[in-house]
Amino acid sequence: MKLAFILDPLPRLDPGHDSTVAIMEAAQRLGHEVFVAELQHLSVIEGKAWAKLFPLTLQPVVLEEGLWRAAPDWYEVGAGEWRDLEDMTAVFMRKDPPVTVRYLYATYILELIDPEKTLVINQPQGLREANEKMYTLQFYGVMPETLVSLDKELIRDFVERHQAAVLKPLGGKAGEGILFLEPGDRNFNSLVEISTHQGQEPVMVQRFLPEAKDGDKRIILLDGEPIGAVNRIPTGREFRGNMAVGGRVAPTEITPREREICQAVGPKLRRDGLYFVGIDVIGGYLTEVNVTSPTGIREIDRLGGVSLGERVINWLVARG
Ligand SMILES: Nc1ncnc2c1ncn2[C@@H]1O[C@H](COP(=O)(O)OP(=O)(O)O)[C@@H](O)[C@H]1O
Ligand SMILES: [Mg+2]
Incomplete structure (x- = not known):
């Protein structure tokens, strides 16, 4: 198979931690061709999604004393070439959040790929549909009590009712901007104002799970x-x-x-x-x-x- 991975610049990846590298390594090990590209390498040419694809060769990580160890030169990229993404068996969209306007434009480009020819993982429409915090609410039956609002009074009532809560910015990841809230916190109002950008953006507030x-x-x-x-x-x-x-x-x-x-x-x-x-x-x-x-x-x-x-x-x- 030919597999393309849309990702962050390779020097920013952590080969011993990132799932993307693990999947690319597995593909290489199993005899498939791996190509990489960044968001700026995506274009639409005559109605088709193309990318400047760089062939990738990885030096696999090794397990040493229970931890993955990577060689300093763990990857090698060949010369880039513009190709129709439908020449690939699959395209992995693995650009890290935040989901910016640029990210959304990339999903519109990937949307043009014919699913009969090439599987996009994950599907662009799904990526747009599923804000990582908000999508969870579609499964409210298995979620802890949760409020999404920018209204300070609603947020205060919720936190008083549950005595302790966790506030989450809707666009966050990796713990960024996650706050512990309790009714007696002297910074309560200020924390809510900062997180909601002065009442402009809703945030998620969730019962604190001990x-x-x-x-x-x-x-x-x-x-x-x-x-x-x-x-x-x-x-x-x-x-x-x-x-x-x-x-x-x-x-x-x-x-x-x-x-x-x-x-x-x-x-x-x-x-x-x-x-x-x-x-x-x-x-x-x-x-x-x-x-x-x-x-x-x-x-x-x-x-x-x-x-x-x-x-x-x-x-x-x-x-x-
Ligand atoms: N309802 C909760 N109660 C207690 N701790 C929480 C709760 N929600 C999240 N956390 C803590 O905050 C961390 C980040 O939360 P999460 O919702 O996974 O956002 P993200 O990982 O995108 O920053 C979790 O790893 C967990 O330790
Ligand atoms: Mg998380």
Whole structure:
């Protein structure tokens, strides 16, 4: 197969952590051709989505003392060439959030790819549909009590009712802008004003789940089915479990309750063409559905001795 990956500049990727690199490595290992491009390499030529594609050769990471070690020169790119993306078997849209206007334009370009010829993972329409915080609300039955508003009084009432809450900017990722709120906080008004940009932008406010101290579980779903999970446990004085803010990763199982959550979410993900997704679950409640560029497979692989990247590639092969 020929596979194209739309991603952030390679020097910014972390080969021992990023799922994108894990999937590209698996593709190479299984004998497929890997190409990369950035957002600025996308164009529409005579009504077709094209990209300046650079062939990629990876030096795979190796497991040393339980951690992935990458060579300093872990990748090599060949000369770029403009190609019709329909020459590819699949295109992986793996640009990291935030979802900017530029990102949205890229999804409109990828939308022009004929799904009969080339599978786009995840589907551009699904990527636009699924703001990572708001999309979760479509599964409210498995979510903790949640409010989305920019109204200070509504937010105050909600926090008073639940005594403790977590505020989340709707466009955030990796723990950015996540705040712990309690009614007695002397900065309460100011925190809400800053987060809502002075009452201009709604934010998500969610009941604080004390179980968060035991971990925020990342479950990876492929085509709507759970294929692996890793727990992220807050460390030190931090209440957020994100790996990006120092969350410690630990092996874990998928519980029956979490399987129920996957069953609630899976069919809709498939319908929306969201084939590769990472959901976050705290204390048996769904808190986030990550669709743009979810991480976790490097950690699941090294803790469990598996290769989720190979699962993804084999799934693609089986789709034919
Ligand atoms: N309802 C909640 N109760 C307690 N902690 C939470 C809650 N929601 C999120 N958190 C903490 O905040 C972190 C980030 O939240 P999340 O909703 O996953 O946003 P993102 O990962 O996009 O920044 C989580 O890893 C978790 O530790
Ligand atoms: Mg998260």
